Amino acid sequence: MFAPAVAFVDLETTGTSARDDRITEVGIVRVDNDTQVSEWATLVNPGCSIPAGVQALTGITNAMVAEAPTFEQIARDVAARVGGCVFVAHNARFDYGFLKHEFGRLGRSFTAKVLCTVKLSRRLYPDSGPHHLDAVIERHALAASDRHRALGDARILWQFVQTLYRDRSADDVDSAVARVLKTPSLPPQLPPDVLDSIPESPGVYRFYGLNALPLYVGKSVDLRARIAAHFSADYRSANDLRLSAEITRIEFEETAGELGALLRESRLVKTLLPAYNQRLRKRAEMVVLAVGEEPAVPDYVRSEAIDPRALEGLYGPFASRRQAREALRDLASQAGLCWTALGLERRVGPCFARQLRRCAGACVGAETPTAHHARLLEALAPYALRPWPHPGTIGIRETSLTGERIDLHLFRDWCWLGTAREEGELYALLETPPRCSFDLDIYRLLVKRLPRLAVIALPSSPLH
Numbered sequence: 001m002f003a004p005a006v007a008f009v010d011l012e013t014t015g016t017s018a019r020d021d022r023i024t025e026v027g028i029v030r031v032d033n034d035t036q037v038s039e040w041a042t043l044v045n046p047g048c049s050i051p052a053g054v055q056a057l058t059g060i061t062n063a064m065v066a067e068a069p070t071f072e073q074i075a076r077d078v079a080a081r082v083g084g085c086v087f088v089a090h091n092a093r094f095d096y097g098f099l100k101h102e103f104g105r106l107g108r109s110f111t112a113k114v115l116c117t118v119k120l121s122r123r124l125y126p127d128s129g130p131h132h133l134d135a136v137i138e139r140h141a142l143a144a145s146d147r148h149r150a151l152g153d154a155r156i157l158w159q160f161v162q163t164l165y166r167d168r169s170a171d172d173v174d175s176a177v178a179r180v181l182k183t184p185s186l187p188p189q190l191p192p193d194v195l196d197s198i199p200e201s202p203g204v205y206r207f208y209g210l211n212a213l214p215l216y217v218g219k220s221v222d223l224r225a226r227i228a229a230h231f232s233a234d235y236r237s238a239n240d241l242r243l244s245a246e247i248t249r250i251e252f253e254e255t256a257g258e259l260g261a262l263l264r265e266s267r268l269v270k271t272l273l274p275a276y277n278q279r280l281r282k283r284a285e286m287v288v289l290a291v292g293e294e295p296a297v298p299d300y301v302r303s304e305a306i307d308p309r310a311l312e313g314l315y316g317p318f319a320s321r322r323q324a325r326e327a328l329r330d331l332a333s334q335a336g337l338c339w340t341a342l343g344l345e346r347r348v349g350p351c352f353a354r355q356l357r358r359c360a361g362a363c364v365g366a367e368t369p370t371a372h373h374a375r376l377l378e379a380l381a382p383y384a385l386r387p388w389p390h391p392g393t394i395g396i397r398e399t400s401l402t403g404e405r406i407d408l409h410l411f412r413d414w415c416w417l418g419t420a421r422e423e424g425e426l427y428a429l430l431e432t433p434p435r436c437s438f439d440l441d442i443y444r445l446l447v448k449r450l451p452r453l454a455v456i457a458l459p460s461s462p463l464h
């Protein structure tokens with residue numbers, strides 16, 4: 001066979017998330033030197049309840065695992081049985097990811113050379129239809145008993161590999177194995193060479209499922225490495241695991257540098273609202289505090305209500321209304337401000353902070369509203385939104401590391417007008433700039449970087 005020691009592994013689990021779900025059964029068929037076969041299986045007490053649907057599928061019930069050892073108690077056995085072996089499983093990322101997580105919970109690392117039999121099947125029988133285990137069993141007339149139990153399924157994989165060596169020449173099988181072992185562990189429904197077409201340059205990428213709208217939008221300074229990282233065998237997030245199950249194609253756009261990628265990502269996430277971009281989607285909830293000259297409770301204002309030419313009296317940005325309130329509470333305790341005057345609570349008489357002796361007393365008449373307001377403005381000063389520091393439109397040039405690509409990002413009044421790569425695009429953007437709508441996310445990106453960037457002043461009026 002393709003290695004002196006091979007472990008055919010199958011797990012049963014409480015669900016599909018390596019992070020949140022647990023192993024309920026381990027089955028291992030270990031084959032040394034092609035001939036010595038040893039089988040091992042054990043139920044595992046997952047320490048949590050098995051959902052009814054999963055119990056029905058696997059036949060493993062809560063009662064069956066109640067007396068079984070925990071993973072901690074079998075970890076040493078598992079490690080010994082797969083140690084030094086090529087780890088073979090059907091959709092191996094799943095089983096390997098679960099084991100990695102279980103070992104990780106014990107503070108132990110687990111690594112193995114992994115061979116996925118879905119990929120092996122696809123490579124050897126590319127035109128034979130699906131490659132899930134039932135299809136493989138049917139195609140090769142494998143004897144399947146104890147289907148959906150760990151040892152039963154592990155035995156099927158061992159049978160499958162033996163069948164390959166009968167059906168095909170040993171060279172064919174060995175070279176297919178070598179190819180699969182070399183390929184990064186991409187989801188099986190993606191073309192195995194999909195990463196080859198993706199550049200190692202900055203840009204944004206989109207993952208699509210079966211629908212026209214993307215599942216996920218991301219950015220990186222190295223597209224290929226970042227995309228591969230989503231599919232690394234040891235899933236870091238349940239999000240990546242679900243993405244891997246749904247993804248059917250990848251699209252990407254190159255940019256000259258990181259700023260271009262960030263701008264593009266921000267815009268794509270806002271306009272396309274991909275299902276798996278929860279963190280970035282939240283940026284749409286960014287707010288600023290509006291505090292006027294006269295004493296009044298601060299107001300919360302979102303991007304779309306902001307006039308970029310009138311930023312006076314605005315403070316932030318904050319990730320959400322809740323974060324803005326938290327910032328106000330922090331300021332209140334540092335500066336002795338009043339919770340009632342800040343609108344953090346509504347009550348008559350001493351505010352919550354006053355009861356803790358942290359409020360200077362605006363709520364009980366110990367401080368005038370005007371004096372309190374002056375102190376609020378002073379405390380907020382570091383958060384003041386900055387006015388646009390240029391007379392008009394500016395360009396920020398980003399050049400790729402190879403020097404081959406130059407992007408000129410155009411901004412005016414903190415708004416991103418667009419990115420030009422050639423003169424024609426630049427003139428078009430200058431002559432008919434798109435409607436400039438203020439976006440706190442773009443403001444945040446730019447305000448941090450602007451002091452470090454070389455800025456080119458551009459004529460704002462039409463060119464002639």
Ligand SMILES: [Zn+2]
Pocket residue numbers: 337338339340341350351352353354359360361362363364
């Ligand atoms: Zn107070």
